[in-house]
Amino acid sequence: MSDTTNRRPNFSNLPENVNNRSHNALNIKPTAAKKLVIKNLKSEPKLPDDYREQTWKKLKSAVLAIQQSKPNEYSLEELYQAVENMCNHKMAFLLYQKLYSLTEQYVAHNIEQFLTESMDRYLFLKKMSDTWQAHCNQMIMVRSIFLYLDRTYILQNHISSIWDMGLELFSKYILLNTLVQTRVVEGLLMLIEKERQGDQVDRTLLKSLLRMLTDLQIYDKAFEQKFLQATERLYAAEGQRLMQELEVPDYLAHVDKRITEENERVIHYLDPATKYQLIHTVEKQLLREHVTQILQKGLDQLLCEFRLEDLSLLFNLLSRVKNGLVDLCSAFNAYIKKKGRTIVIDPEKDKTMVQELLDFKDSMDNVVNNCFHKHERFGNSLKEAFENFINQRTNKPAELIAKFVDSKLRAGNKEATEEELERLLDKIMVLFRFIHGKDVFEAFYKKDLAKRLLVGKSASVDAEKSMLSKLKQECGGGFTSKLEGMFKDMELSKDINQAFKQHLTVNSRDLPQIEMTVSILTMGYWPTYQPMEVTLPDQMVRLQDVFKDFYLSKHSGRKLQWQPTLGHCVLKASFKLGPKELVVSLFQTLVLILFNDCYELAFDYIKEVTNIEDGELRRTLQSLACGKARVLIKIPKGRDVQDDDRFRFNDEFTNKLFRIKINQIQMKETTEEQKATEERVFQDRQYQIDAAIVRIMKMRKTLSHNLLISELYIQLKFPVKPADLKKRIESLIDRDYMERDKDNPIQYNYVA
């Protein structure tokens, strides 16, 4: 406020004074000598002696009226100016003193109503709230009147403002009274507990009283601590009890509800500063204390029953408490290992193992992606767990995965479209990635691939190539080079057959009119097949020899070994009821052709002429005489072929199809064969270790033993013992691929 505005109300308010002054001013008149003389005032302006008492009386009556909620006889403006005047006449201190004691008296007087015994708690709180509201309203009014005091004297002297003074007094006389404070706090806690039990309570009342405590700055000391203790006690008991009573999903839902409620409590009436501790207390008592139990009791069930919503809730709740996710993750990991082990370990379930693994992986991925927010820790843990359990049974999962792929890539598998197949292969690759013995997979995969390629049973070249490129991407070119070689062999064979056909038309010797195609396989790329000598009819031998001469003339330094077990033929057959075409194996062909000369043949005779191995021949005859399409009749009838059985051409044979495929009866894969495959895998591993060692040494030139071993572990794709690696290193030293350093025996040097 500027001086002028400051002074003007003085003039208007104190008319006598003003008159005095103007009178003085008029006295100053220019003299005849025109000399300007400034004289002192004759008398200083003075207030009336009783001014102080009068004004205070006015103000006091106003304050009392406010306190008693009565109408005020003076206008507020008048009162305001009275205060201002008193202040300006150095009576501010006095004014403050008087106001203070007036307020003090009133507030102190108020206490009594709260001290009466046996008052209803709710009524007590209500009264307290009302009193507080009234006090606030009064203080606002008082402050408005005494605003000038607040802004000048109080501000300059750094003493409590009128509002603060009111609070201090209220606090001092009412809330610092132990009895009253206890009653208030206990009442509040009771109301909150009631609300926690599900009752409706007066939230406005709670809010008003809690605001009061905050305003009086006793919220922390008087209320918050006790409130948190009560919360802790309540939820500790509740947690204990409900963990016993409720199923985990229900418990989780309850906890979630509680946390929401407490959050609402903060929004509606608690001081925001309490939020952190309050929620923390709830989380601690309802969750942290029970994490182990929740996980033990409920996680397996949730995962088993695939309850995504509950799992999401579990994740969200546990992410609130310290180490909650760590514990959840390790429990998740343990579940996968336990469940996975049951899928993998039981030989009875081998048939469905891969499909189950795929489904299991899908569902666990789903859980991680949808419930666990794709949390990195869980993703990694999932992988680790799969890798762990899938390798708990050596070799078998690798073998079954290979066979599963075969079943999907084989022709006749119409259940999937190209894209579905592609997606499935991708999923299988994920399982494949977990497998330690990748070479076991390769061995079995190769065996099946050979069958698909040779019999032309592959469903789609694209799918085959796609699978191959996936394997290559995963394991490198070394892993797939032989598989690729197999495809290459098939293509080269096509070219050779075309050239052979041309060769035949040019050099058309008098050859049997059989459409002959030959698949030329590179030894080493393909699985090894047991060599088997059989006697072919002369015409076939001739044809074979012509081809052999032709082939060797194109490729010097090679030799060919025929694989009669893999050959297959198409036969024209004429039965009484009409001609048919039979798709059969070479062995079946050899047997059937014998019946051109004779209607009935003895087992011994067939064996002698064809020279087919005994077991193989029995199975072949079984397929022709005891299978679905019986082109031969066995005498006597019966499933197993005996030494003195006879066989007769079945002229009555009929079938609704023209072209009939007679399946070979597959020998059950014996343990010996299984062993052989494994033995071969082992042998291959030796070469791979050697190659890896040479590769590393060639690059590094010189390397310590330990570094070499650790690099080998990175490169090799199958489990291997350090002792085996040592053996291979010794062997390579013997063969002069590398040497021990002369000065440092644990260091190797590459020998070029």
Next chain:
Amino acid sequence: MADENDNERIDENQRPDKMFTLKKWNAVAMWSWDVECDTCAICRVQVMDACLRCQAESKKDSYGKQDCVVVWGECNHSFHYCCMSLWVKQNNRCPLCQQEWSIQRMGK
């Protein structure tokens, strides 16, 4: 060697009474190098596989087997061509029989 064998002669039209006639035959044969010893004496890897150095360099990836063919000396001993060409730089004799090394033929 078979010669003309009328009994087995296949001709459907002329001999409709024949019960089975072979129409198509898909034979399978495995080729390998025509060697006496299937291991290369220099690198001790089977001659059908690429030699150890070629395996280490994964040459076979893009070129298939062609890169690591077999070579026969006049002494009829055979080795990987890669192994032998390194060997003769030091010693122009067959590692197995110590005869002067000269190439008889190469695998193709």
